[in-house]
Amino acid sequence: MITHNLDSLIDIENEKIGKILRDIYNRGHEIGIHPGYNTYKNKDLFMKSVNKLKAVLDRNGVKDDRVVGSIT
DSSP states (O other), rough: OOOOTOOOOOOOSSSHHHHHHHHHHHHOOOOOOOOOGGGOOOHHHHHHHHHHHHHHHTTTTTTTTTTOOOOO
């Protein structure tokens, strides 16, 4: 999710990214999130980023209950 011009332009919903996420998961690694630049003090934007990652992981068969989101 683009929140600032310093954010990455990589679309995590891209099919190639989905394959990479599956490969990472199948090797036993954890997948984390580095949300957009402007999410550090914006709970709504942060949670949108977390929920987008959860949806992408789910669509790609990555089942991990440890994916949670919180902001301090």
